[in-house]
Amino acid sequence: MRRPYNADEAIRRWDMHARVLLADFDVEEGDPHRIVLLNPALLALLPPVEGKRVLDAGCGEGYLCRKLARLGARVTGVDYSREMLSAARERTDPALLIRYVHGNCERMDFLEAGSYDVVVSNMALMDMPDHHAALASMYRALVEGGILVFSISHPCFTAPECGWVRDGEGNKLHWKVDHYFEEGAYEQPAVLDATEGTLLYHRTLSTYLRTLLRMGFELLDAVEPKPAEEMLDRYPRFRDDYRMSHFIVFKARKRALAATGE
Numbered sequence: 001m002r003r004p005y006n007a008d009e010a011i012r013r014w015d016m017h018a019r020v021l022l023a024d025f026d027v028e029e030g031d032p033h034r035i036v037l038l039n040p041a042l043l044a045l046l047p048p049v050e051g052k053r054v055l056d057a058g059c060g061e062g063y064l065c066r067k068l069a070r071l072g073a074r075v076t077g078v079d080y081s082r083e084m085l086s087a088a089r090e091r092t093d094p095a096l097l098i099r100y101v102h103g104n105c106e107r108m109d110f111l112e113a114g115s116y117d118v119v120v121s122n123m124a125l126m127d128m129p130d131h132h133a134a135l136a137s138m139y140r141a142l143v144e145g146g147i148l149v150f151s152i153s154h155p156c157f158t159a160p161e162c163g164w165v166r167d168g169e170g171n172k173l174h175w176k177v178d179h180y181f182e183e184g185a186y187e188q189p190a191v192l193d194a195t196e197g198t199l200l201y202h203r204t205l206s207t208y209l210r211t212l213l214r215m216g217f218e219l220l221d222a223v224e225p226k227p228a229e230e231m232l233d234r235y236p237r238f239r240d241d242y243r244m245s246h247f248i249v250f251k252a253r254k255r256a257l258a259a260t261g262e
């Protein structure tokens with residue numbers, strides 16, 4: 001059986017690795033995976049945010065908060081890692097309408113219920129041990145009819161054992177996946193010479209979907225991002241992302257209470 005690592009243990013590891021992980025992270029656009037795959041998908045799924053109250057749950061160093069604030073949103077960024085939040089504050093022009101709050105996204109009772117038009121959560125839910133509590137907390141923060149857009153590592157491709165299978169010359173033959181149904185905490189490769197990596201909480205696709213739907217969210221859309229051709233000139237290594245999907249991004253709406261039937 002896998003060890004039941006809790007959020008405090010997960011965050012201890014984010015705090016430990018934050019500065020190294022952020023060293024090459026572009027302040028406005030994030031890392032190449034965000035630039036090529038995630039940002040276009042998130043922006044395509046998000047509704048217009050100008051004048052809207054937006055919560056970024058698991059905001060990290062805050063690049064998406066800044067992007068959305070520049071589009072006219074009033075943004076709250078929540079993260080449980082003090083190191084990530086201190087980087088976010090350092091990187092943010094105080095003129096932008098962003099409030100950073102330290103807290104666990106699994107229990108956001110420090111935010112007023114029903115006070116956000118949009119919740120976005122970029123590559124954070126699979127880092128949280130209790131996805132049910134985190135989604136419930138996001139649900140609570142939204143107004144009725146409010147929109148949730150979240151991305152995660154694609155659970156069908158980032159199963160406990162996965163990766164390219166190569167021939168003797170190192171050419172990629174195919175992407176392998178194994179132990180898909182074994183949900184739980186998995187240690188990611190350690191950063192530099194550290195002995196402990198961050199934790200990824202693997203769950204099947206249906207676990208995410210059933211949690212979302214049973215909570216009273218209505219699923220509106222889903223994207224498995226592929227690179228735009230023009231991105232490949234700058235980032236040729238992303239051509240392999242036409243062969244498998246690293247990420248999946250969902251758009252859901254909080255149903256009006258009268259419509260949930262629960």
Ligand SMILES: C[S@@+](CC[C@H](N)C(=O)[O-])C[C@H]1O[C@@H](n2cnc3c(N)ncnc32)[C@H](O)[C@@H]1O
Nearest residue numbers: 014058059060079080081084104105122124127
């Ligand atoms: C992969 S990073 C993504 C950060 C940011 N959304 C981005 O796209 O750059 C995951 C973030 O989730 C945060 N996180 C993990 N578990 C959390 C929790 N229970 N509550 C709040 N933040 C959490 C980590 O501290 C980290 O900043």
